[in-house]
Amino acid sequence: MIREINSTDNDHIKALIKLKNGAKINEDAKFLVEGWNIIKEALKTLALVEIITTKEHQDYFITTAPTIPLTIVSEHVANKLKGSVNSQNVFAVLDLNKLKNYNYLDFSTDMLILENVQDPGNMGALLRTALGFNFNNILILGDSVSIFNEKVLRASQGAFLKLNLKVLKTNYLNVLQELAAAQNYYLISTGLNQKAVYLDQYSLPTSQKVALMFGNEGNGLSSELVAMSQLNLKININPQLESLNVSQASAVIMYEINKQKGGHNV
Template sequence: MSTIFLESKDNPKIKHLRGLIEQNSFRKKQGQTVLEGTHLALSWLQANRKINSIFTTEHALEHPDFEEILNSYTGHVFVIGESLYKDLSTLGTTLACLAIVDLPNSRQALQYDQDTLILENVQDPGNAGTLLRSAAAAGIKQVVCTKGSASLWSPRVLRAGMGAHFSLQTFENLVLEDFLERFEIPVYVTSSHQAESLYSKDLSKACVWVLGNEGQGVSDYALAHAEAVCIPQPGGQESLNVAIAGSVCFFEMVRQRL
């Protein structure tokens, strides 16, 4: 490991890092993204994946969590000032650690007989990351995002996913009409209109979950090509947050399969 001190916000390394944090187009062009926080960096290393470089502060370098990372990492550690780190960070509350990694290049094709989560125009990074985290915990291995959804490998979605990404096959920027009808298993959408109770469905076999936009829900196309389910709400609320609704569905599936 080599430690390099950087001071200027105009340093090319800092500009590169900022571009990866802030711009989806830059991440795609470079084929890289940023993991923020020691938890994600450790999870990435534990999945036997390579970190290209790490940015941190002098104070964070002394923390035991950082020492654990350095036991598995032999590349450059760029040390920057606290104020510059706070300017770059998307959170500002975690132990200072920004790790640049290559975006996974999955060559696996979409499987049409496996449990699958489809995010249709889910735009909030927190919701997207939470849904991936719940899906991974429930044993779902395949996640598809349509165009218009949050970028799954953005720093904010990665942070909300808390490492769930690293056990999932992810597909992005697909068009629902191009693939939904190819599934050989039941497809469910969550809807509060003309829907049967989630708890009336047999979820003991592989199925697909389509979860829609936070404000508008799923598209008319999704509704026309899937079975609509609702989650009973005795309290009378109009709707549930999409990440919570999805999590309820996934773990009803788990309950039936236990």
């Protein structure tokens, strides 16, 4: 089905604008994504339920996705939907219920655990880096920013479609205990406390599954998660710098763990 809409007063466009922020998924579990990278990845899934674009791109989608409803909009309407100045005028609606990797964890692979990470740019970068270094499970805890926030989605560059994702707002300490006890994960925290070991001084058993934990940008991990960890890591950096940003630190540590375990692309 192809339809053309040129007014922002159209009820369907108003509904799409409400999906734009993504901080809260609507009652139908739909959310809006933007950009070629994300949409090309979404086309490989069953979750993409509508494409919205301007006339310049319609032929591409008519050819590559003929069974998916296509809405052609004017530049004026596209401007209301876009989340960045350099928008590519390609948008899509995804159905969360059709994302097989959401609310699912694969206990055979490494895991990244994020507690109270609130900056959308950091969250998106963390997801993208996790995919790059084979941390294919993401467990998001507490008061973290929604992974469906438009800035998170844009920064992740479609990585969220390839990762196993689970969100727990409360009562997650028992889950972490089970990861260590029942699922045999090695819990690693990060921080600058006295028990922390420098990353370049530690060798990880290559057969051990890792659950790597990072916390809030300002306060770090909660004391409860630090206490549960079996190892606390820190990075040896220039003493003139107090610390690295959480997304920067995660990239360094995930790269090193992936390299020690013989992961690809290192």
